[in-house]
Amino acid sequence: MAGGILALVLSISLSGCSSGQSTLSRVLSVLRTDSAPLSEETQKQLDRFKTVYRAYSSQPDKMDRLDYFDFAFRRVRAGYVRKIPDATLIDAAIKGVRETKAKPGTLAPKALVEAALTSMMASLDPHSVYLNADDFHETFVKTRGEFGGLGIQITMEKDLVKVISPIEDTPAALAGIKAGDLITHVDGEPIKGKTISQAVKRMRGRPGTGITLTIRRPGRSDFPVRIIRAVIKVKAVRWRIEGDIGYVRVARFTEKMESGIENAMSDIHAKLGSRLAGVVLDLRNNPGGLLDQSLILADSFLEKGEIVSVRGRNRGHDRSHMAQAGDLANGAPMVVLINAGSASASEIVASALQSHHRALLMGTRSFGKGSVQNILPMPVEGGLKLTTSLYYAPSGHTIQARGVLPDIVIYPAKESKDRHETDLPGAIPAVGKDSGNSVQRPRVPENSCPAIGKKKDRELGCALALLHAGSAKNFLAQMSQQRPQT
Numbered sequence: 001m002a003g004g005i006l007a008l009v010l011s012i013s014l015s016g017c018s019s020g021q022s023t024l025s026r027v028l029s030v031l032r033t034d035s036a037p038l039s040e041e042t043q044k045q046l047d048r049f050k051t052v053y054r055a056y057s058s059q060p061d062k063m064d065r066l067d068y069f070d071f072a073f074r075r076v077r078a079g080y081v082r083k084i085p086d087a088t089l090i091d092a093a094i095k096g097v098r099e100t101k102a103k104p105g106t107l108a109p110k111a112l113v114e115a116a117l118t119s120m121m122a123s124l125d126p127h128s129v130y131l132n133a134d135d136f137h138e139t140f141v142k143t144r145g146e147f148g149g150l151g152i153q154i155t156m157e158k159d160l161v162k163v164i165s166p167i168e169d170t171p172a173a174l175a176g177i178k179a180g181d182l183i184t185h186v187d188g189e190p191i192k193g194k195t196i197s198q199a200v201k202r203m204r205g206r207p208g209t210g211i212t213l214t215i216r217r218p219g220r221s222d223f224p225v226r227i228i229r230a231v232i233k234v235k236a237v238r239w240r241i242e243g244d245i246g247y248v249r250v251a252r253f254t255e256k257m258e259s260g261i262e263n264a265m266s267d268i269h270a271k272l273g274s275r276l277a278g279v280v281l282d283l284r285n286n287p288g289g290l291l292d293q294s295l296i297l298a299d300s301f302l303e304k305g306e307i308v309s310v311r312g313r314n315r316g317h318d319r320s321h322m323a324q325a326g327d328l329a330n331g332a333p334m335v336v337l338i339n340a341g342s343a344s345a346s347e348i349v350a351s352a353l354q355s356h357h358r359a360l361l362m363g364t365r366s367f368g369k370g371s372v373q374n375i376l377p378m379p380v381e382g383g384l385k386l387t388t389s390l391y392y393a394p395s396g397h398t399i400q401a402r403g404v405l406p407d408i409v410i411y412p413a414k415e416s417k418d419r420h421e422t423d424l425p426g427a428i429p430a431v432g433k434d435s436g437n438s439v440q441r442p443r444v445p446e447n448s449c450p451a452i453g454k455k456k457d458r459e460l461g462c463a464l465a466l467l468h469a470g471s472a473k474n475f476l477a478q479m480s481q482q483r484p485q486t
Contacts, residue, residue: 042077045086046070049116052094056107065109069093072117072130072384075376080124081312081387081428092123117384118195125387126155126424127373133381135197149204150211151232152177153287155424159192160184160216161199162419164367165285165341167234168251175227177215179285179341180419184222185214207231218417236293239264242452244277245467246329247460250297253289253345258296265300265328278333278467280460281353284363288344291372298352299323301334301359305394307352310372312389323352334359335463338406340418343367350404351393360472361406362463368421370399371428390431401430408472409443410459442472444479 038046049069054060073093077086096119097112107115117130131139151170154161161183166173184191186202194202203211206229213225237260238249246268250257268276281301288294298307302323309320336359338350347366353359370391376384391399401422421427450461462479469475 038074042086045090046073049073049090049093052097053109053112055104056097056102057109057112058106059109060105062109065113068378069113069116072378073120075384076120076124076386079374079376079386079388080128081371081389083313084124088123089120093117093120095119095123118197121384121386122195123426125371125426125428126421127369127371127385128387129196129385131375131383131385132197134201136375136377136381136383138200139375139383139385149232150177150227150229154183154196154200156196156199157182157424161191161196164287164343167232168285169235170232171227171230175225177213177225177227178217180217180417182216183213184216187212188214205229236260237264239268241268241271242280242460242464244272244275245464246272246276246279246332247282248279249282250286250346252286253291253293253297255290255293257289257293261297261300261328269330276329276332278335279329280335280337280463280467281349281359282337282460283342283346283350284337284339284459285341286343286346287341287367288346288369291345291348294345294348295321298349299326300328301353302356303327305352305356307394308348309392309394310389311392312372317389333467335466336361337459337463338363338366338404339459340364340367340416340420342404343369343421347399347404348391351395351399354404354407355394360408360466361404362408362466363406363410363459364416364418365405365409365420366399366403368399368401368403370401370403370421387428390428398431400428405439405441407441408462408466408476409441410446410449410462411443412446442476444476448479448482 050066053066053069073089076089077084093116096115096117097107099119100107100115114130114132121128121130129135151167151172153164153167155164156162163177163179163181163183165179166177183199186199189202191199205211209229211227211229213227214222215225216222234252234254236250236252236254236257238251240247246265248261248264248268250261268279295307303325305323307321307323309318311318334353336350336353338346338361342350343366347368347370350361350366354361371387372389372391373385374388376386378384393399393404403420444462446458449458450465451458452461452464465478466472466475469478
C-alpha cells in the first residue's frame with residue numbers, strides 16, 4: 001500500500017503539475033474514485049464534521065485537508081476490528097477539535113484535522129493511533145531496533161505518560177525507571193493535556209543532552225529523575241550459559257530477532273553439545289514488536305502445529321500461522337519466563353509453546369495485549385495505526401484482555417501491583433469464555449527460589465531448578481520442602 005501510494009503521488013505530481021490542485025488533493029481525487037458510496041446516514045455524520053471544520057478553520061474553503069479526514073474516516077469505519085457507530089467516530093473527532101480550545105476561524109486546516117484524527121483514533125482503544133509524518137517515520141525506525149531516546153515503552157493513562165517497561169541497558173533502565181511509573185512532568189512542564197505524540201516529542205532530543213522526568217510511583221512522593229539521552233540500540237537477543245543450561249533473553253521483536261536466536265542457539269550447542277540439559281527462554285518485560293518475528297521464534301522450537309490465528313471483522317481475511325519442522329533446541333526441555341510486562345508478540349510465543357506442551361511457562365500472568373495493529377499509510381504523509389483483528393492461541397482462546405497464565409506461578413513476597421491490558425482505559429474486552437485461565441495453577445513463593453547472578457534473579461533460579469529436577473512434579477516437591485529465603 002505504501003509503495004502504491006508513493007507511485008501514485010509521483011505519477012500525479014509529474015502529470016498534473018499545471019492543474020492548480022495541491023498534490024494531496026490530486027492523490028485523494030484519484031483514490032476516491034474507488035471508494036464505495038456512503039449511506040445517507042453516514043454522509044449526514046460526515047456533514048456534521050464539515051460544519052465544525054468550516055467554523056474553526058482559518059481557511060474554510062481549503063478542502064484538501066477535509067478530504068484527508070474523509071479518507072481516514074472511511075478506512076477506520078471499514079477496517080476496525082469492531083463495527084463502531086459513525087456518530088461515535090464523528091463525536092470523537094469534533095471533541096478533538098474543540099479540545100484545542102482554539103477560537104473559531106483560527107485553526108490551520110492541517111492542525112485542525114490532525115487534532116480531529118488524534119482524538120478519533122484514541123477513542124477506539126489504547127493502541128489505535130493517528131500518526132503524523134514524524135510519528136509514521138519513527139514507527140518504522142523502531143522496528144529496525146535502533147532509535148534515539150530514553151529507552152522506555154509507554155502508553156497514556158489518566159492524561160499522564162505510563163511506563164509499560166524500560167528497555168534493558170538503556171538510559172531509562174540505568175536511571176531506575178520502572179514498569180508502572182507515571183511521568184507527570186518533563187523538565188518541569190506538565191504532561192497533562194498533551195497527546196502521547198506530543199509527550200514523546202518533548203522527551204526526545206540530541207544524544208548526550210539531559211532531561212529531567214518527574215516520576216509518580218506508588219508508596220512515595222513524586223520525585224525527579226535525571227536522564228542523559230542516547231541512541232537506543234535494542235539488542236533483540238542476548239544469551240549465556242548457566243551450568244549445563246542455555247539461557248536466552250529476547251528483549252524485543254525487531255528485525256534483528258531472527259538472526260539473534262539462530263546465533264544464540266548455535267553458540268549454546270557449540271559450547272554445551274550433548275551436555276545441554278535444557279533451555280530457558282526469557283520473555284519477561286518484552287513488550288512485543290513485529291508479528292513475523294514472533295512467529296519465527298515460536299517456530300524455532302516447534303516441529304508442527306498452529307502458532308496463532310488472527311481473526312477480525314472480515315472472516316475472509318482470517319488466517320492461521322503454522323509451524324514448520326525444525327527445532328533449534330533439538331527437543332531439549334524448555335522453560336519460558338513471563339510476567340506482566342510480557343505483551344503481544346511475547347504472548348504469542350508463550351501461548352504457542354505452552355499449548356503444544358513444548359515448554360513449561362513460569363512467572364506471572366502476562367499483560368494481555370492480544371490485538372493486532374496494522375499501519376495504514378495515508379496519502380502523501382502520515383498514517384493510521386489501527387486495530388484490525390485479535391490473536392487467538394492454539395487452544396482457541398483469545399489472548400486479548402486475558403493474557404497467558406503460566407503453568408507455575410512465581411509470586412513475590414510483597415503484594416504486586418502489576419498493571420494489565422484490562423487496566424487501560426478503553427481496552428477491548430475479552431471474547432468468549434475464560435475456561436483456560438480459570439484453572440488453578442501451582443504457586444511457588446519467589447523467595448523460595450535460588451538467587452542467580454548479580455541481579456539475584458530468583459525467577460531464573462526457579463527455572464533452572466525445574467530443568468534440573470527433571471519434571472514439574474519433582475520441582476514442586478522440592479520447593480514444598482524448602483523454607484523461603486530472605
